[in-house]
Structure formats: structure tokens, C-alpha cells
Amino acid sequence: xxxxxxxxxxxxxxxxxxxxxxxxxxxxxxxxxxxxxxxxxxxxxxxxxxxxxxxxxxxxxxxxxxxxxxxxxxxxxxxxxxxxxxxxxxxxxxxxxxxxxxxxxxxxxxxxxxxxxxxxxxxxxxxxxxxxxxxxxxxxxxxxxxxxxxxxxxxxxxxxxxxxxxxxxxxxxxxxxxxxxxxxxxxxxxxxxxxxxxxxxxxxxxxxxxxxxxxxxxxxxxxxxxxxxxxxxxxxxxxxxxxxxxxxxxxxxxxxxxxxxxxxxxxxxxxxxxxxxxxxxxxxxxxxxxxxxxxxxxxxxxxxxxxxxxxxxxxxxxxxxxxxxxxxxxxxxxxxxxxxxxxxxxxxxxxxxxxxxxxxxxxxxxxxxxxxxxx
Amino acid sequence: xxxxxxxxxxxxxxxxxxxxxxxxxxxxxxxxxxxxxxxxxxxxxxxxxxxxxxxxxxxxxxxxxxxxxxxxxxxxxxxxxxxxxxxxxxxxxxxxxxxxxxxxxxxxxxxxxxxxxxxxxxxxxxxxxxxxxxxxxxxxxxxxxxxxxxxxxxxxxxxxxxxxxxxxxxxxxxxxxxxxxxxxxxxxxxxxxxxxxxxxxxxxxxxxxxxxxxxxxxxxxxxxxxxxxxxxxxxxxxxxxxxxxxxxxxxxxxxxxxxxxxxxxxxxxxxxxxxxxxxxxxxxxxxxxxxxxxxxxxxxxxxxxxxxxxxxxxxxxxxxxxxxxxxxxxxxxxxxxxxxxxxxxxxxxxxxxxxxxxxxxxxxxxxxxxxxxxxxxxxxxxxxxxxxxxxxxxxxxxxxxxxxxxxxxxxxxxxxxxxxxxxxxxxxxxxxxxxxxxxxxxxxxxxxxxxxxxxxxxxxxxxxxxxxxxxxxxxxxxxxxxxxxxxxxxxxxxxxxxxxxxxxxxxxxx
Numbered sequence: 001x002x003x004x005x006x007x008x009x010x011x012x013x014x015x016x017x018x019x020x021x022x023x024x025x026x027x028x029x030x031x032x033x034x035x036x037x038x039x040x041x042x043x044x045x046x047x048x049x050x051x052x053x054x055x056x057x058x059x060x061x062x063x064x065x066x067x068x069x070x071x072x073x074x075x076x077x078x079x080x081x082x083x084x085x086x087x088x089x090x091x092x093x094x095x096x097x098x099x100x101x102x103x104x105x106x107x108x109x110x111x112x113x114x115x116x117x118x119x120x121x122x123x124x125x126x127x128x129x130x131x132x133x134x135x136x137x138x139x140x141x142x143x144x145x146x147x148x149x150x151x152x153x154x155x156x157x158x159x160x161x162x163x164x165x166x167x168x169x170x171x172x173x174x175x176x177x178x179x180x181x182x183x184x185x186x187x188x189x190x191x192x193x194x195x196x197x198x199x200x201x202x203x204x205x206x207x208x209x210x211x212x213x214x215x216x217x218x219x220x221x222x223x224x225x226x227x228x229x230x231x232x233x234x235x236x237x238x239x240x241x242x243x244x245x246x247x248x249x250x251x252x253x254x255x256x257x258x259x260x261x262x263x264x265x266x267x268x269x270x271x272x273x274x275x276x277x278x279x280x281x282x283x284x285x286x287x288x289x290x291x292x293x294x295x296x297x298x299x300x301x302x303x304x305x306x307x308x309x310x311x312x313x314x315x316x317x318x319x320x321x322x323x324x325x326x327x328x329x330x331x332x333x334x335x336x337x338x339x340x341x342x343x344x345x346x347x348x349x350x351x352x353x354x355x356x357x358x359x360x361x362x363x364x365x366x367x368x369x370x371x372x373x374x375x
Numbered sequence: 376x377x378x379x380x381x382x383x384x385x386x387x388x389x390x391x392x393x394x395x396x397x398x399x400x401x402x403x404x405x406x407x408x409x410x411x412x413x414x415x416x417x418x419x420x421x422x423x424x425x426x427x428x429x430x431x432x433x434x435x436x437x438x439x440x441x442x443x444x445x446x447x448x449x450x451x452x453x454x455x456x457x458x459x460x461x462x463x464x465x466x467x468x469x470x471x472x473x474x475x476x477x478x479x480x481x482x483x484x485x486x487x488x489x490x491x492x493x494x495x496x497x498x499x500x501x502x503x504x505x506x507x508x509x510x511x512x513x514x515x516x517x518x519x520x521x522x523x524x525x526x527x528x529x530x531x532x533x534x535x536x537x538x539x540x541x542x543x544x545x546x547x548x549x550x551x552x553x554x555x556x557x558x559x560x561x562x563x564x565x566x567x568x569x570x571x572x573x574x575x576x577x578x579x580x581x582x583x584x585x586x587x588x589x590x591x592x593x594x595x596x597x598x599x600x601x602x603x604x605x606x607x608x609x610x611x612x613x614x615x616x617x618x619x620x621x622x623x624x625x626x627x628x629x630x631x632x633x634x635x636x637x638x639x640x641x642x643x644x645x646x647x648x649x650x651x652x653x654x655x656x657x658x659x660x661x662x663x664x665x666x667x668x669x670x671x672x673x674x675x676x677x678x679x680x681x682x683x684x685x686x687x688x689x690x691x692x693x694x695x696x697x698x699x700x701x702x703x704x705x706x707x708x709x710x711x712x713x714x715x716x717x718x719x720x721x722x723x724x725x726x727x728x729x730x731x732x733x734x735x736x737x738x739x740x741x742x743x744x745x746x747x748x749x750x751x752x753x754x755x756x757x758x759x760x761x762x763x764x765x766x767x768x769x770x771x772x773x774x775x776x777x778x779x780x781x782x783x784x785x786x787x788x789x790x791x792x793x794x795x796x797x798x799x800x801x802x803x804x805x806x807x808x809x810x811x812x813x814x815x816x817x818x819x820x821x822x823x824x825x826x827x828x829x830x831x832x833x834x835x836x837x838x839x840x841x842x843x844x845x846x847x848x849x850x851x852x853x854x855x856x857x858x859x860x861x862x863x864x865x866x867x868x869x870x871x872x873x874x875x876x877x878x879x880x881x882x883x884x885x
Binding site: 032033035037038039040041042043044046047048049050051052194195196197198201207208210211212213215216219220223224226227228229230231304308309311312314315322326329337340341344347348351352355356359 | 399402403406407410417420421423424425427493494495496497498501507508510511512513514515516517519520523524528666669670685688689691692695823824826827829830837841842845851852855858859862863865866867
């Protein structure tokens with residue numbers, strides 16, 4: 001076909017050859033590691049760094065490590081890696097602290113019950129959410145407390161000074177989480193309130209706690225709380241720490257919940273009011289379910305921070321996981337050059353497992369809840 | 376449909392209790408009364424307890440002799456110092472470690488955040504592993520690790536590790552040289568400040584002229600060409616002296632000649648060849664030194680050939696970049712500004728005969744003499760805070776960059792901006808809007824977290840004041856109130872800055 005319009009082609013563009021292979025490992029390498037010369041240099045530097053850093057770490061943790069069954073002499077040998085035999089020998093101390101050995105079944109029941117109650121709570125499709133939540137948030141803490149401390153139903157009394165290790169870490173974070181939720185929600189609602197007195201009080205409370213480092217809060221709780229109580233009251237050391245951690249956590253939680261409240265469109269509040277619902281009914285049935293749903297990832301991130309922060313109670317003399325590891329590292333029976341590092345690696349791994357699991361859960365929830373809100 | 380007409384009728388009578396305004400007032404009065412009652416209960420209890428323990432209240436203890444030692448202070452400290460000086464020492468130590476920590480954490484955090492977004496799979500993966508590991512381990516545990524497992528396991532004083540620049544590390548911390556400026560050195564400082572201001576002023580002026588007329592002013596272009604040649608000469612001299620360290624037989628005349636050649640080439644159109652040569656030399660020497668230190672077991676010939684390949688790649692990249700550079704008339708005169716900022720102070724230093732000597736730490740019989748001795752607690756705290764906070768900053772940076780919509784990048788591309796300009800003029804300014812608020816709260820977190828230094832014995836505010844001072848004086852309420860006041864001030868200053876910044880950069884919409 002010919003035409004006299006100059007700008008229209010009258011012949012086909014010659015065919016180009018088919019593109020090279022678009023897939024396969026070689027193309028992947030080219031696209032992701034060697035796309036440009038500077039990319040290639042980065043890759044080579046990265047490989048050099050890994051070659052330098054990974055073998056010593058591998059040798060320490062696995063290659064030259066002394067596994068359970070080994071002896072102190074193996075750990076003291078020149079060039080020995082982590083002394084897992086020491087962790088194995090002291091494992092019960094890291095988990096239960098100074099809890100009487102013949103009573104280990106009590107914390108074990110608490111662990112199992114807690115896990116059995118929390119798992120269905122975390123799975124959104126599991127049934128009986130309401131009963132489950134009541135059991136976990138109200139019944140379980142009371143039951144767990146009486147089972148652990150004893151003194152009733154013929155159980156021997158175990159004072160809180162003997163509780164320790166992972167048990168105490170979990171107790172502090174769980175109590176902090178459970179108590180800070182209602183407190184944090186109330187504070188957030190108060191901060192959003194139209195009533196100036198309530199609003200001011202809530203803002204002051206939240207900002208004061210958020211301004212201070214947790215370690216000061218714990219110092220304060222352990223020194224000031226006995227002063228504030230009527231003369232002669234004896235406040236348990238663990239309880240003081242719990243009060244400090246809870247108030248601290250609730251101030252942070254309040255800010256997260258406030259974010260959720262602010263994200264709700266005004267129409268939701270107004271629609272609730274136009275239905276003739278009272279403030280509390282409106283808040284409970286309309287506002288909170290939507291606001292909390294928005295900020296579940298933020299709340300879980302708060303819990304991760306709280307879980308890590310529980311390690312600070314070791315400063316006020318409570319034997320949590322970190323403090324038991326620290327105390328055991330001066331154990332002469334297992335004294336070896338790698339003793340301290342092994343303990344820290346173990347503790348770090350324990351904390352990491354819990355925090356990483358929580359953060360993955362929060363990511364997963366975020367993706368799950370995200371679907372309805374994209375416009 | 377029947378419509379009831381209510382207009383003109385009075386509102387139905389209702390109980391005063393159901394009036395929202397009256398109700399609100401009643402609620403508030405009740406809450407206020409409850410809070411007042413609770414606080415007075417606490418105050419009464421406290422007064423009783425204090426009376427029972429025979430303790431007085433008041434801040435007069437601040438002017439009594441402290442009588443304890445502080446291992447590390449920024450001003451001379453003796454046992455006869457007063458409690459308010461202890462407070463100040465603690466506060467200054469907190470600020471010191473926070474400022475150092477913030478500086479390093481920002482650099483590391485930005486690097487990691489950008490690395491995590493890198494298109495290079497390996498780099499992104501390494502950054503991800505770092506962030507996910509460090510974020511999920513308590514800071515206190517990391518501090519214990521650095522302090523008890525790393526720094527306490529350092530060799531004893533006799534077997535100190537020697538680092539470059541006369542820095543030594545051992546059980547007792549880090550020994551660094553102490554700068555000893557003499558009287559004339561003040562003039563050099565004045566020159567540094569003046570030159571810096573001058574350089575910035577010239578830069579701004581040149582950019583303005585270029586924005587108005589389309590080209591940089593003629594004097595600046597001419598000066599920039601000269602400065603380019605001088606800077607090329609100096610950089611070349613540095614490169615060849617590094618090479619002379621590695622390869623024997625390169626004498627001073629050869630170095631000088633080669634440097635002059637590179638400088639001469641840099642003003643011709645063959646400049647890319649000169650730059651590529653320098654890139655090769657730098658790549659070769661730095662990679663060689665690094666690899667020899669990292670892998671002592673690998674034969675040196677192998678390392679040398681590997682480094683040569685690395686250097687050649689560097690040369691190739693530099694050559695490709697250099698050929699795409701616009702002619703010097705269109706380039707921002709960086710070399711000129713650097714030459715002004717560095718050269719003028721150097722001239723003044725040389726002309727006034729000022730002396731900046733360094734007192735180098737020397738191993739005496741039992742300990743190091745001279746230099747500055749940074750305690751291991753400080754080093755461990757800086758390490759821990761930097762590494763921990765950097766992971767959080769990296770996440771903020773990543774979030775900020777991701778928050779800039781890809782349309783912005785595409786729009787900038789369609790305007791014909793180069794990659795560097797796209798980042799500098801379009802992406803980063805918008806990302807900073809998102810990054811800065813969480814960044815400031817990370818800085819505040821770092822400052823608050825520095826209180827964990829108390830656990831490893833670094834004498835910061837909580838350790839010196841809320842710890843030792845409280846134990847010695849028993850003034851719990853006063854001491855804790857002062858500590859709270861300090862942290863509250865930090866927090867309020869931070870949020871004041873954040874509000875100011877948010878107001879300044881907020882998107883102006885309809």
C-alpha cells in the first residue's frame with residue numbers, strides 16, 4: 001500500500017530477534033546482583049563481608065561448640081565455641097529461677113494453659129472468641145497467680161522472690177499487656193474527650209509517663225511506692241515492678257489507640273449519636289471495634305517493645321530471664337572463656353523468638369485487615 | 376403522610392440530669408474530686424512515712440558535699456564536689472553519650488535504610504537480617520554483651536590492640552590522642568569558620584546567578600577550572616602515595632610527575648582518563664589493605680590480583696560516568712568550594728606558625744600515659760545505642776522513601792532529571808517530610824535509653840543522681856522529681872521541634 005502522506009510508513013519495520021532468556025538463574029543473577037558495574041562491586045564487597053563474618057559465627061555457634069554431653073573441660077579447651085552443655089545444665093534455672101524443683105509442675109501447667117488459651121485467641125477464625133477472651137484475660141491470671149504462689153488448696157507457699165527466669169519475664173509482660181489494654185483505652189478516650197478537666201488530666205498523665213525512661217519509672221516504683229502507701233504496708237517487689245511496667249505501657253498504648261480514634265471519620269460518631277446511643281454504648285458498639293481494628297499492628301508493636309523492656313526489671317533486682325543468665329555467668333562450676341557469651345546468645349535467641357513471632361503476626365494481621373480499606 | 380409541626384412549641388421538659396452540659400460538669404467535678412482525694416491521700420501517707428523515718432524534705436542537700444567518686448566526668452571532679460555538681464556531671468555524661476550515639480546512629484541508620492531498598496539482592500538481604508535481628512533483642516542484653524563479653528574480654532593493658540592513628544584499645548577502654556592546640560590556633564579556627572561561610576555564600580550566589588541567567592558567573596567558572604586542576608593534583612598525590620605504600624620503587628619524583636600529568640589532563644577533554652586512573656589506584660590500594668587485614672590466611676598474590684580486578688571495575692565505572700559529565704561551565708563548582716573551605720585554613724595554619732600537636736597515649740609501666748582515656752562503659756554504651764537505634768532509624772528511612780509515590784519519580788524522569796538530581800530535588804525532600812518526625816522521636820528514645828548505662832556502670836544521670844545520690848541522701852522525692860524534670864524537658868523540647876517542623880513542611884492543600 002502506498003500513500004502520499006510522508007509521515008506514514010509504507011513498509012514494515014524489520015523484525016527484531018527474540019529477546020534473550022528472560023528467566024533462569026543466570027538472568028536472576030544478572031538482574032539482582034550484577035545489573036550495573038557498581039552493583040557488581042557492591043555484590044563482591046557483600047560476598048567478601050559474608051566470607052569474613054559468617055565462618056567465625058558458624059564456628060562459634062555450631063562448628064566448634066560443645067553440645068550437651070560435653071564437659072567443662074571441653075568448654076575450656078583452646079578454640080572451643082559456645083558451651084551449650086552449660087546452658088543445658090542450667091536450663092531449669094533460666095526457665096524457673098529459684099522455684100522449688102519439686103513444684104515445677106505448677107509453672108508447667110501455667111505455661112501449657114496459657115499457650116492453649118492464647119493460640120485460639122490469635123487465630124481469627126477460631127470460634128468462641130468471647131468465652132476465650134474472658135478465660136484468658138480474667139480467669140487465667142487469677143488462676144495462674146494462685147497456682148504459682150500457692151498457700152491455698154493445700155499447695156505449698158512459694159514467695160515471689162523465688163520466681164524467676166523466663167517465667168517472670170512472661171508474667172511481667174503478660175500482666176503488663178492485660179492491665180495496660182483497659183487503662184490505655186480509657187486514657188485514649190479521656191484524651192479525646194470534650195470535657196476539659198478530664199482531657200487535661202489524661203494528657204498530663206500520658207505525657208509524663210512517656211517522657212521518662214522505663215528505668216526511672218522502675219526506680220520510682222520500687223522507691224516511691226512504699227512511701228505512698230499507708231505506714232506499715234509491705235508492697236511486694238514484683239508487684240512494684242508490675243505497677244511501674246503497667247502504667248508505663250498504658251501511656252504508650254493510649255497514644256496508639258488515640259491514633260485509631262482519630263482515624264475514624266466523624267460520621268461514625270455522629271451516626272451513633274443520631275441513633276440515640278449514649279456515650280458509652282456508642283463507644284463500645286461503634287467506635288472502639290473500628291478504632292482498635294485499625295491499630296492492631298501498632299498495639300502488637302507496643303507489646304514487642306514491652307516484652308523487650310521487661311528485661312530492665314533486672315536492674316531493680318528481679319530475676320527475669322536476662323538476670324538469671326547474667327547471674328549464672330559467674331558460676332565457677334562452668335567457668336570457661338565462652339561462658340558469658342554463650343549465655344547472652346541463648347538469652348538473645350529466646351527474646352528474639354518471641355519478638356520475631358509477634359512482629360510476623362502483626363504483619364500478617366496488617367495484611368489481613370488491610371483488604372477492606374483500600375480505595 | 377402526616378407531618379407533625381413542632382415549630383413554635385417549647386422544647387419538651389427534661390430532667391436537668393439529662394442535660395449533656397450539666398452532666399459534663401458533674402462528671403468533671405467528680406473526677407477532679409477523686410484525683411484530689413487520691414493525691415492528698417498519697418501526700419498524707421508520704422508525710423507520715425517520712426516523719427516515721429525522721430527525714431526532712433527540701434533541696435538544700437544539693438549544696439552539701441557529695442563525697443563519692445565518679446569514674447568519668449567532663450569537668451574536674453573531686454570528693455569535695457557538691458551534689459548539684461554530681462547532678463551536672465550526670466546530665467553532661469547523658470548528653471555526651473546521646474550526642475555521639477545520635478551522630479553514628481543517623482549515619483548507620485540511613486545507610487541501612489537505603490541498603491534495604493537497594494535493587495541489589497544481597498545488599499538488601501544483609502540489611503534486612505541486621506534490622507530484624509537487632510530490633511528483636513532487648514537493648515540491655517546488647518549492652519551486657521558489648522560490655523561484659525566484648526570489652527571486658529579485651530586484652531590487658533600490656534597487650535593492647537593498636538588501631539590506626541595512635542588509638543589503642545584494651546580492658547580499660549579506648550585510648551585516643553589528645554589534641555593540644557597552642558595560642559595561635561585560635562586564628563585557624565576563625566579561618567575555618569570564615570572560609571566555610573565564604574564557600575557556602577559563593578555556592579548560593581553562583582546558583583542564584585545561574586537560576587537567573589542560565590549560566591554560572593564567568594569568574595566562578597574560571598576559578599573552578601583552576602581549582603579542579605589543583606584538587607586533581609592533590610588527590611592524585613594522595614593516590615600515588617597510597618600506591619607507593621603498596622608497591623616499592625615509586626619514588627617522590629615519579630609521584631610528583633604523575634600527579635602533575637593527571638592535573639594537566641584534568642583541564643583537557645581527556646579528563647575521564649585521568650579520573651579512571653585515579654579510581655583504579657584508589658580501588659586497588661584500599662581493597663588490598665582491607666582484604667589483607669580481613670583474610671590473613673589467603674596468599675597476598677591472590678589478594679593483589681583480586682584487588683586489581685576491583686580497581687579496574689572502579690576505573691570502568693568512573694570512566695563511564697566521567698564521559699557523561701557536562702562541560703565544566705555547566706557544573707556546580709564543588710572543587711572550588713572545597714578548596715576554599717580547606718585551603719584557606721591550611722594557609723592560615725602555615726602562615727601564623729600555629730601548632731596543633733597531639734599528645735599520643737604511650738604505654739607506661741602499668742597504664743597508658745597521656746592522651747584521652749575513654750572508659751569501656753562509654754564505648755560499650757555508644758556501641759549498643761548506635762547499633763540498636765540504627766535498626767529503628769533504618770525502618771523510618773525505608774518507610775519515608777517508600778511513602779513518596781512512584782509517580783513523583785516518573786514525573787521527575789519525564790522532566791529529564793538525572794538519577795542523582797531526581798533523588799536530591801524530588802524524592803529526598805518529600806521523604807524527609809515523613810522521616811523527620813519519627814526520626815526525632817528515635818533521637819529522644821536514644822537519649823532516654825542512655826539511662827541503661829546505669830546497668831553497666833556508666834556514670835550518667837540515672838546512675839549518679841537517681842542511684843548514688845538518692846542512696847546517700849535518702850531524698851527520694853526531690854531526686855526523682857529533678858530526674859523527671861530533666862527527661863520531661865528533653866521530651867517537651869523534642870515535641871516542640873516536631874510541631875515546628877511539621878508546621879513548616881506540612882503539605883499546603885486547598
